[in-house]
Amino acid sequence: xxxxxxxxxxxxxxxxxxxxxxxxxxxxxxxxxxxxxxxxxxxxxxxxxxxxxxxxxxxxxxxxxxxxxxxxxxxxxxxxxxxxxxxxxxxxxxxxxxxxxxxxxxxxxx
Amino acid sequence: xxxxxxxxxxxxxxxxxxxxxxxxxxxxxxxxxxxxxxxxxxxxxxxxxxxxxxxxxxxxxxxxxxxxxxxxxxxxxxxxxxxxxxxxxxxxxxxxxxxxxxxxxxxxxxxxxxxxx
Numbered sequence: 001x002x003x004x005x006x007x008x009x010x011x012x013x014x015x016x017x018x019x020x021x022x023x024x025x026x027x028x029x030x031x032x033x034x035x036x037x038x039x040x041x042x043x044x045x046x047x048x049x050x051x052x053x054x055x056x057x058x059x060x061x062x063x064x065x066x067x068x069x070x071x072x073x074x075x076x077x078x079x080x081x082x083x084x085x086x087x088x089x090x091x092x093x094x095x096x097x098x099x100x101x102x103x104x105x106x107x108x109x110x
Numbered sequence: 111x112x113x114x115x116x117x118x119x120x121x122x123x124x125x126x127x128x129x130x131x132x133x134x135x136x137x138x139x140x141x142x143x144x145x146x147x148x149x150x151x152x153x154x155x156x157x158x159x160x161x162x163x164x165x166x167x168x169x170x171x172x173x174x175x176x177x178x179x180x181x182x183x184x185x186x187x188x189x190x191x192x193x194x195x196x197x198x199x200x201x202x203x204x205x206x207x208x209x210x211x212x213x214x215x216x217x218x219x220x221x222x223x224x225x226x227x
Contacts, residue, residue, distance in 0.1 A: 006152070009150065044218040098204075103152040103153070
């Protein structure tokens with residue numbers, strides 16, 4: 001079964017503190033993992049994907065197949081990072097679907 | 111390009127009424143999908159389509175129907191609305207999921223806020 005788990009509903013940190021949003025997945029094949037973000041009053045949008053191995057807005061995420069995790073990290077949180085973050089998973093087949101986790105709300109206090 | 115357009119933005123229905131949520135994209139995307147967003151439950155996939163004429167069920171398909179007669183449009187139908195269908199509905203599309211397109215990102219619409227009384 002295809003499943004994404006985000007154990008934290010809310011994560012609150014102060015500006016400048018490190019951030020780690022947890023994501024674990026269950027998938028029988030080779031997955032593609034993503035992080036999507038929804039800022040207040042904006043559309044959901046892609047933040048980053050594991051195949052790109054990129055850093056967006058200071059965020060990084062490494063796929064750990066042994067632990068089946070794809071945690072999102074940022075060394076120094078900014079107030080503008082406050083948003084809803086969703087981890088998502090898809091397979092590599094053209095008929096696959098994209099499944100989201102329940103989301104984690106990140107609050108960054110000044 | 112307008113991207114993904116959803117209509118209406120808001121809708122109030124009475125229990126038992128039917129309606130169709132419209133979704134259109136002008137990016138020639140093959141993959142289209144409908145999600146509902148509920149507090150504490152995140153985004154749950156209702157139905158999806160990998161191309162015109164092809165649809166499949168997601169995680170929570172009951173009470174909803176879809177069709178994909180054209181590449182551009184992917185309407186979501188509620189045949190007999192229930193209070194449990196009160197939610198925010200998002201349509202999303204992408205060029206293609208899958209290895210050969212490196213999983214192009216989903217483009218989301220602005221959402222439809224539906225209340226069923």
